[in-house]
Amino acid sequence: MTRTTVILTALMVCALVFAGLLAGCTSDLPNELGHDLGIITMDTVLAPLSMETITQFSALDVTDPEVPYGSLQTLYLGTQGGNTSSMLVNFDFGDVFSDEFPEELFTSENIQTVNFSLTMLDFYGNKRFTTSDGDTLEVIEPVGIHYWISVLDAPFDTTSTAPVAIPPHGLAIFQDQEGNRGKEPLLPLDKNLFLQWVASGEIIGFLIEAGPGSDPGLVGYAARELTFYSQLEAIGAGTVVAPDFVVNFVSEEVNYQMPPMADISTFHELRTAPTDPVDGMMFRTGLRSYLALLFDLSDLPANSYINRAALRVMSEPDSSFGTLTTLQISEMDSLDFTNPATSMTVDELDRALEPTATLSSVDPYQVEIIEFNVTDYVQRRINNVYTGRRGLAITADEAFFGANFGVPPDFYFNVFRLFGTNAPDSLLPQLRITYSLVDEVNGGTP
Amino acid sequence: MMRLRWRMLLPMVQVVLVAIPAAAQTPFVMQNIGQRVETDDARMVARGFGMTVTDSLHPGFKNLASLSSLRHVAIAFTVYGEKTENTSLDADRELYRTFTPEIRVGLPVIKNRLALTAGFSVFRSSHYDTEKDAAWTVWDDEVTGVEQYSREGSLFNVPLGVALRLPLGFSVSGATNIVGGTLTEATANWYFEPSSGRNFIYQPSSRKDEERYSGTSYTLGGIWSPGKGRLRVGASWSPAHDIDVERTVELQGVAQRGRTEYVMHMPEEYRAGAQLRLFGRWTVGGDARYQDFREFTGLVTSERNWDSNMDQEYEYTVGLERTRANERRRGWSNLPLRMSVAYRRWGYAIGGAPIDQRTMSVGTGFPFGHDLGQLDLALSWGKIGELAKNGYESDVWRLTVSVIGLEKWW
Numbered sequence: 080m081t082r083t084t085v086i087l088t089a090l091m092v093c094a095l096v097f098a099g100l101l102a103g104c105t106s107d108l109p110n111e112l113g114h115d116l117g118i119i120t121m122d123t124v125l126a127p128l129s130m131e132t133i134t135q136f137s138a139l140d141v142t143d144p145e146v147p148y149g150s151l152q153t154l155y156l157g158t159q160g161g162n163t164s165s166m167l168v169n170f171d172f173g174d175v176f177s178d179e180f181p182e183e184l185f186t187s188e189n190i191q192t193v194n195f196s197l198t199m200l201d202f203y204g205n206k207r208f209t210t211s212d213g214d215t216l217e218v219i220e221p222v223g224i225h226y227w228i229s230v231l232d233a234p235f236d237t238t239s240t241a242p243v244a245i246p247p248h249g250l251a252i253f254q255d256q257e258g259n260r261g262k263e264p265l266l267p268l269d270k271n272l273f274l275q276w277v278a279s280g281e282i283i284g285f286l287i288e289a290g291p292g293s294d295p296g297l298v299g300y301a302a303r304e305l306t307f308y309s310q311l312e313a314i315g316a317g318t319v320v321a322p323d324f325v326v327n328f329v330s331e332e333v334n335y336q337m338p339p340m341a342d343i344s345t346f347h348e349l350r351t352a353p354t355d356p357v358d359g360m361m362f363r364t365g366l367r368s369y370l371a372l373l374f375d376l377s378d379l380p381a382n383s384y385i386n387r388a389a390l391r392v393m394s395e396p397d398s399s400f401g402t403l404t405t406l407q408i409s410e411m412d413s414l415d416f417t418n419p420a421t422s423m424t425v426d427e428l429d430r431a432l433e434p435t436a437t438l439s440s441v442d443p444y445q446v447e448i449i450e451f452n453v454t455d456y457v458q459r460r461i462n463n464v465y466t467g468r469r470g471l472a473i474t475a476d477e478a479f480f481g482a483n484f485g486v487p488p489d490f491y492f493n494v495f496r497l498f499g500t501n502a503p504d505s506l507l508p509q510l511r512i513t514y515s516l517v518d519e520v521n522g523g524t525p
Numbered sequence: 526m527m528r529l530r531w532r533m534l535l536p537m538v539q540v541v542l543v544a545i546p547a548a549a550q551t552p553f554v555m556q557n558i559g560q561r562v563e564t565d566d567a568r569m570v571a572r573g574f575g576m577t578v579t580d581s582l583h584p585g586f587k588n589l590a591s592l593s594s595l596r597h598v599a600i601a602f603t604v605y606g607e608k609t610e611n612t613s614l615d616a617d618r619e620l621y622r623t624f625t626p627e628i629r630v631g632l633p634v635i636k637n638r639l640a641l642t643a644g645f646s647v648f649r650s651s652h653y654d655t656e657k658d659a660a661w662t663v664w665d666d667e668v669t670g671v672e673q674y675s676r677e678g679s680l681f682n683v684p685l686g687v688a689l690r691l692p693l694g695f696s697v698s699g700a701t702n703i704v705g706g707t708l709t710e711a712t713a714n715w716y717f718e719p720s721s722g723r724n725f726i727y728q729p730s731s732r733k734d735e736e737r738y739s740g741t742s743y744t745l746g747g748i749w750s751p752g753k754g755r756l757r758v759g760a761s762w763s764p765a766h767d768i769d770v771e772r773t774v775e776l777q778g779v780a781q782r783g784r785t786e787y788v789m790h791m792p793e794e795y796r797a798g799a800q801l802r803l804f805g806r807w808t809v810g811g812d813a814r815y816q817d818f819r820e821f822t823g824l825v826t827s828e829r830n831w832d833s834n835m836d837q838e839y840e841y842t843v844g845l846e847r848t849r850a851n852e853r854r855r856g857w858s859n860l861p862l863r864m865s866v867a868y869r870r871w872g873y874a875i876g877g878a879p880i881d882q883r884t885m886s887v888g889t890g891f892p893f894g895h896d897l898g899q900l901d902l903a904l905s906w907g908k909i910g911e912l913a914k915n916g917y918e919s920d921v922w923r924l925t926v927s928v929i930g931l932e933k934w935w
Contacts, residue, residue: 105621109656109673112616113552113917116875117655117674118828119710119734125663125727382781386716386727454728462780513663515714515730519774519826522783 123516130510135373137416138352143425148240152305153490154344157289159297160398160494161350166287167235168322169341173280180335185277192327193273194265198320200299201312202402204262222296223258224289226266227251231284242346248286262312302342307486354419359499364475365492371416373470374510382521383514388457389450393498393506399443401493405476406438408451410469429479443495550652551609551919555676557831557873559651564627566603566927571888571903573844573865574810576759576798579750582896586629588759589698590746592640592688595633597931602628605925612918642686649680670716678708698746704768706738731777740768755802763794792820811843818872836879838872863888878914898930
């Protein structure tokens with residue numbers, strides 16, 4: 080055996096011993112052994128703190144110049160939560176005849192029926208089953224409406240950019256005495272009246288109201304601008320979903336449908352958003368009304384670590400209504416909203432917001448506690464990340480957030496009434512903060 | 526031949542690099558200034574003495590005066606693999622780790638008379654982590670999760686020294702040690718429940734404390750080898766010194782950090798050793814070390830009230846060596862044999878009682894060609910602490926491997 084062989088053998092033995100001792104050996108995972116010998120500790124862990132002082136509040140009145148009031152895709156009828164709306168519809172009777180439907184066809188003898196047609200949004204026409212108290216099923220029937228139709232003294236002003244008062248009008252030419260729960264109500268009219276309008280060749284405005292005896296409830300219908308047909312029950316091709324006249328001829332297999340030249344919801348009674356949180360708060364889509372608020376964090380120990388921070392607002396289910404709604408919480412510079420109210424466009428809102436968290440499918444009929452995770456927001460305030468002071472804004476899921484592929488926030492008229500700062504303790508809006516603290520962190524400079 | 530030597534080292538180095546289990550020590554390093562790291566090479570570990578080395582072909586770095594006998598450039602490093610079986614009244618834990626505590630270089634300026642040395646040597650180390658189930662109550666939530674704790678860091682020396690042979694069998698050395706290092710302590714609470722899908726409702730909170738050490742110490746050493754060197758004695762002394770500490774306390778997610786500076790006063794350290802050649806190839810010897818950590822001062826906070834736990838740190842080792850032979854056809858019997866026992870009292874108490882460590886070691890070594898280097902092995906078993914006294918107890922198995930290479934660079 081040469082000396083080199085001896086050395087090599089020794090090295091191999093050494094390597095094998097090492098391999099045997101170490102390779103393939105796995106240390107046990109950490110356990111409690113030695114835990115009580117640890118020196119450092121968190122001085123405060125998961126400490127709860129409720130912040131309830133709102134130092135700045137603003138009701139945000141938001142409009143979209145690209146979708147003016149008269150161009151909304153939906154029309155609303157009825158009364159709910161202090162809001163009442165009727166529909167105004169203008170028809171151009173000077174533009175009736177065509178090669179398919181010539182003038183000579185429009186005689187009393189040729190016309191079998193004339194109906195006024197509406198198309199209800201699918202959401203409002205269905206029985207809805209919602210749970211309350213855990214497993215009790217509550218059935219919400221479609222609203223029964225006694226439709227009334229009147230002729231306006233003059234066509235309504237189509238340039239309106241906001242809710243309008245009900246214009247002067249004559250007596251109702253149609254009164255639905257029985258109530259109608261149908262999704263596509265066909266309201267029969269006197270064909271001779273219709274022929275008079277056709278003969279006049281004028282633009283004539285109509286008022287559609289929910290007459291006496293109608294169930295309470297605000298119901299949405301397709302407007303002439305509707306593009307989200309997914310919000311309707313399946314309809315036939317070529318069907319006019321906007322308010323229209325449907326003329327059924329004796330001899331023709333095809334009905335004549337007369338679309339409106341303009342339509343609008345009146346919202347002549349519109350509950351305004353509280354401008355003082357003492358009076359409560361309101362979030363609304365359709366006619367956007369959002370809210371922004373700034374909490375006083377001075378009671379929070381400096382340099383806390385925020386394990387969780389939640390903005391908790393309590394909803395009033397009895398006075399809230401609408402479809403399932405996506406709520407967005409965002410940071411908003413306190414300079415961008417002022418007491419008591421701020422008017423801004425959607426573009427201005429886009430520039431003002433930094434989205435923080437989203438709550439999807441919030442049911443206004445069910446939800447009582449609306450809680451947003453604003454942990455990062457509070458941590459950023461603690462860390463003095465911003466030069467200014469930022470508050471929080473609750474908005475709908477606007478398109479500029481980039482996540483909304485459904486209907487825009489101006490489609491459904493959804494309202495959440497929220498308890499204000501005058502409410503009982505358990506219902507107060509509050510920032511519920513859970514924090515941890517290490518005292519020694521305060522002993523130096525950042 | 527030089528090329529062959531390094532090629533032979535590769536398998537071992539590869540094993541060391543590949544086999545890197547979770548680096549962890551014993552729970553005893555969770556407190557105070559951490560565990561003293563054994564920087565002795567495998568030969569010293571196995572035979573129990575190293576303060577009196579004067580072998581020019583197998584130099585030692587424990588007492589830098591040993592280097593006065595250098596004739597070649599010497600490069601030495603030590604690695605060890607360690608298995609610890611840790612026990613407390615409530616739990617057990619088995620850990621493996623590898624560690625490289627020391628790399629040293631010696632340069633003869635005047636052969637067998639004057640040498641310079643430099644290197645890197647870890648002398649204090651802490652590495653341990655724990656995890657324990659925990660529960661909290663906040664708002665209306667019963668929160669469950671774990672508390673984690675980890676401690677990791679080391680204090681190291683960069684010794685720059687000179688060794689000189691004097692008449693009458695005396696050798697002396699002096700070294701300036703640049704002291705550095707860090708220690709990170711972290712604790713984290715994870716709140717697993719309640720959760721929302723895959724997201725925790727409560728974000729975990731964690732704290733990290735980091736200390737950065739810098740300072741300078743000095744070491745004076747000497748060896749006296751009268752007559753033909755049958756008896757040799759050696760000693761070294763490192764005076765008390767201060768280490769500047771920058772301390773940062775960080776709470777994860779919080780921009781503000783606590784920053785403080787303080788001075789850690791390290792007590793002086795004495796080492797001594799002796800060896801006596803008995804008969805034939807047999808030599809007996811021992812080393813001792815003493816450092817009174819009752820004189821240690823550092824940061825005192827509500828969490829680090831260490832003073833009452835500080836103790837005298839000392840150790841004794843005694844051992845026997847059958848030195849290497851070069852007789853033809855003697856095969857394995859030419860190999861050196863080494864054995865030793867050691868006792869160490871740690872510099873601080875745990876559980877109100879001092880920590881005692883007892884170790885037994887055996888080992889051997891293999892010379893490289895033309896005696897230009899050596900590979901040494903030592904296998905040790907030790908016991909740290911006592912369950913009844915300290916609340917913890919650790920059995921330690923350690924394989925120490927040292928390599929020293931010699932080369933004539935000039």
